[in-house]
Amino acid sequence: MSAAKAPKAQRGRHAKGAMLSYGSRTDVGLVRDHNEDSLTxxxxxxxxxxxxxGHAAGEVASEVAIQSLVAHAPHTADGDDLARAVVEANRAVIRAAREGLGRQGMGTTMTAAVLDGPRMVIAQVGDSRAYLLHQDRLQAITRDHSLMADLIESGQITPEQAKTHPQRSVITRALGSDPNTLPDIYEMTVEDGDRLLLCSDGLSGMVDDDLLESTLIRVGNPQKCADTLVDEALAAGGHDNITAIVVDVAAGAEKRVAKERRRGRIGAVLVVLALIAVLAGAVVGGNAYLNHVAFLTVQNDQVVICRGIPGEFMGFQTWKVERNTGLSVDDLALPPNTASRLTEEGIRTDSVEDAEELLSTWQAQAEQAQGSSSGAAVSDTSDQASTASSDADASGTSSNANEASGASTSATDNSSTEGGDAS
Known part of the structure; x- marks a missing residue:
């Protein structure tokens, strides 16, 4: 069934070497008519x-990004070098749109890993994910750059609500939209027997983590495992393009020892030069990062949007106020836990634009809550007015029995009329 619906499906060869083996597959799914996923x-x-x-744009963006990444990616697990390769991929997508390849507005996620013996480095932009199966326990390595992830982190919605939220496909960071986009970098040590999974949201959005974990444990061959994962997403509906890469890690102790020996022969001058280069790169990269990220907090009882991260580094403040919103925490009617985090430590976002979007979401929710509260108050006031009118008419009864009867009838009619208006 999937083969008929997915003529563009590809299967990676199960390759074995001294260090690792892997398998891969990408599939158009059961709903889309073209595949916008790419892999390497x-x-x-x-x-x-x-x-x-869209068609003739998404697939162009992902393919351009992958080709650029392959051309610039390091051969060792170096986080700075991998970050630079992703930055080059971002520029390549922007340049392609400017030159008429694809079209303006196209973009792509990217999640890339470099494995080098016991070291692994991952770069991520968007909501394609990286997982690590370690000692039969699945761990999510990356954090989605999406509106849903921000709302869950800020306590606005639950993970269950995110699955059916109308804006669940909104991505807050992607290649091709901003020349200053930077990836998140994750560096870690892996062990023999660990298994890496890279996937698009066509898999992670259709198959829950428990099933991902059990499949990665149960299916030993990495190519068969990648096929099985894609088949599970298809069985769940295949609402999006699906891509999975499964990599088995063997740390390679012998190669690691040899590598350490080579490092031991590096001269002191080279070490000093490398240290200077790292420090210079850290300064440049740090400034770029601080100018990109943002957070919301409270100053002088008003919510402010700040560029940077809270705190200080070596005596220097690592943030600046971007905008005072003029709103108080009470104006936003935030839940107690969110209000406490906002006031005490701030709520971080990936950019000032994301902070503005989160603030807009809070304002919309506060206005909705205020509208519901105002409606209830109007109803209560109308009911009280109706009751008071009835009591007043009853207390003013005339000594004449006929007039009393007429007054009572009039009061009843007025009460019915006002009650109907209130409802």
Whole structure:
């Protein structure tokens, strides 16, 4: 069934070497008519890109990004070098749209991993994910750059509500939209027997983590495992393009020892030069990062949007106020836990634009809550007015029995009329 619906499906070869084995598959799914996902399995580099922008745009963006990544990616697990390769991929997508390849507005996610013996580094932009199966326990390595992830983190919605939220497909960071986009970098040590999964949201959005974990444990061959994961997403509905890369890690102790010996022969001058380069890169990268990220907090009882991260570094303040919103915490009617976090530590976002969007969401929710409260208050006031009118008419009864009867009838009519208006 999937083969008939997915003529563009591809299967990666199960490759074995001294260090690792892997398998991969991408499938158009059961709803879309074209595949906007792209991937690369070129050890030590593995990457998934999920394009967006519609036909003749999304697939162009993801393919351009992958080609650029392959051309610039490092051959060792170096976080700075991998970040630079992703930055180059972002520029390539922007340049392609400007030159008429694809179209303006196209973009793509990217999640890339470089495995180098016991070291692994991952770069991520968007909501394509990386998972690590370690000692039969599945761990999510990356954090989605999406509106749903921000709302869940700020306590606005639950993960269950996010699955059916009308804005669940909104991504807050992607390649191709901003020349200053930077990836999140994750560096870690892996062990023999660990298994890496890279996937687009066509898999993670259709198959829950428990089933991902059990499949990664149960299916030993990485190619068969990638096929099985895609089949499970198809069985669940296949609402989006689906891509999965499964990599088995063997840390390679012998190679690691040799590598350490080579490092031991590096001269002191090279070490000093490398340290200077790292420090310079850290300063440049740090400034770029601080100018990109943002957070919301409270100053002088008013909510403010700040660029940077809260706190200080070596005596220097690492943030600045971008905008005073003029709103108080009470104006936003935030839940107690969210209001406490906002006041005490601030709520971080990936950019000032994301902070503005989160603030808009809070304002919309506060206005909705205020509208409901005002409606209830109007109803209570009308009911009280109706009761008072009835009591007043009853207390003013005339000594004449006929007049009393007429007054009572009049009071009843007025009460019915006002009650109807109130309802």
């Amino acid at each position: 399995v070129t050890p030590p580099l593995f990457a998934v890109a999920d394009g967006m922008g």
